[in-house]
Amino acid sequence: MRHSPGPRGSQPPMKLVFAGTPEVAVPALDALIASERHEVAAVVTRPDAPAGRGRHLVASPVAQRAEEAGIEVLKPVRPRDEDFLARLREIAPDCCPVVAYGALLPKAALEVPARGWVNLHFSLLPAWRGAAPVQHAIMSGDEMTGAATFLIEEGLDSGPVYGVLTEPVRPTDTSGDLLTRLAFAGAGLLLATMDGIEDGTLHAVPQPAEGVSHAPKVTVxxxxxxxxxxxxxxxxxxxxxxxxxxxxxxxxxxxxxxxxxxxxxxxxxxxxxxxxxxxxxxxxxxxxxxxxxxxxxxxxxxxxxxxxxxxxxxxxxxxxxxx
Incomplete structure (x- = not known):
């Protein structure tokens, strides 16, 4: 992905609402918080979930990081809930970056940000669309994988792509090893994508029809x-x-x-x-x-x-x- 920074002048930061849940999404959130070009106005994450031996409710890693940074946290049970949609409209984000949020976004939510919802997905789309791209890449013996940013549409990971990066699969990689590397490299890709969308130098390109593969959740x-x-x-x-x-x-x-x-x-x-x-x-x-x-x-x-x-x-x- 290549783009040239445009003149900013006194242009205000692009207002973002970040959606993500697990630890793997935190590096991207950190990169966006640290950027002077964007304002993370709020975070959307999954509701608190039972964890540990006591099964006490615990906030997601993304929620914990946002609270540390003093950012508003939204935890809708369902993203179609009217209270959530109303608050999202009040915030009026320019763009909503997403990393492993964990719930399908309804059309009513997709229509709120002027520049859409942009997902960081851990595969070289159109390969491995779905919930577990890193696991399937390793289990299938791929020697190369990567990450892509794309504009979310109502289809499953089928939207046009803004940018990609590649990452070799090492012979001893577990999915945890590979996902950690992709999370940090992908944080830079997502930030660069937000920069390019803001200054108008980056445009999404439709995914090719060939090479589509699917990566459903891996069950026990x-x-x-x-x-x-x-x-x-x-x-x-x-x-x-x-x-x-x-x-x-x-x-x-x-x-x-x-x-x-x-x-x-x-x-x-x-x-x-x-x-x-x-x-x-x-x-x-x-x-x-x-x-x-x-x-x-x-x-x-x-x-x-x-x-x-x-x-x-x-x-x-x-x-x-x-x-």
């Missing part, structure tokens, strides 16, 4: 690891589902989370799911060669080294995962 059932799959696919599944929802298998009838595995091409002697526990390592067979279990999390316990887990459960000959 989706994260069930199939050890009859090749080792490379098992590794991608574990990395793509880490930290959430967490890849898992079964051992002795209980769920066992797989926090980290590493392909072990030298081991081709194990059947799919078959375990072999040595003094310092644990291997499991797959549909190709084995994988080494590095970190696991037994049900109701904290993550631990797989070798420590194996010593505790005393794996017997021929025992398997996934039964």
């Amino acid at each position: 059932e989706d994260a069930h690891v199939d050890f009859s799959a090749p080792a490379l696919r098992v590794d991608r599944m574990v990395r793509g589902c880490t930290p959430a929802p967490g890849a898992w298998t079964a051992f002795r009838g209980e769920r066992l989370k797989l926090v980290q595995v590493t392909p072990a091409p030298g081991r081709t002697d194990l059947a799919p799911g078959e375990l072999d526990a040595g003094k310092h390592s644990v291997h499991a067979g797959t549909g190709s060669h084995a994988v080494e279990l590095v970190w696991v999390q037994p049900q109701g316990k904290k993550p631990m080294r797989a070798a420590d887990w194996a010593r505790g459960v005393r794996i017997g000959p021929g025992e398997t995962l996934g039964a």
Whole structure:
């Protein structure tokens, strides 16, 4: 994305209402707050949600950051609620940047800002439209991904694109690792997009019709690891589902989370799911060669080294995962 800054003179800051909820949205909010070219007049986020052992209601990371900065926080149960829409019209934002807000915006809300709602999405659109683009990019073995800013329309992530950035997928990346990098790089992209929209030098370009793929939310059932799959696919599944929802298998009838595995091409002697526990390592067979279990999390316990887990459960000959 390239644009030239236009003359500002005494032009007032562009008034923004930022919409976002999780931690991954905070870097973008910080970048916009720090900018002298824009005024974050309010923040829209999801309502407080139960968290922790006590299940007490906790404000979203975006809400907490906005409150620290003294910014008004709006928490509609549904973005179509008339009270929320009325307040949004009163604020009269010029533009509404969005990062992982977590709710669909109705037409009545989309029509409020003169320059629309602009979403920072963590993929190279039109690839991986949907809720979990980073997880699907890793699970599918993409070597390159990125982020894009686009004008929100009523379709799913189908609006015209303002700008993109690229980011390589590293061989050991989890979705958490990759999303953290994209969150910080994407913050700069979103700020540059707001600058370009404000000074009139940036215009959205329709997405190509080819190359569309979809990235629905990854559920706990989706994260069930199939050890009859090749080792490379098992590794991608574990990395793509880490930290959430967490890849898992079964051992002795209980769920066992797989926090980290590493392909072990030298081991081709194990059947799919078959375990072999040595003094310092644990291997499991797959549909190709084995994988080494590095970190696991037994049900109701904290993550631990797989070798420590194996010593505790005393794996017997021929025992398997996934039964």
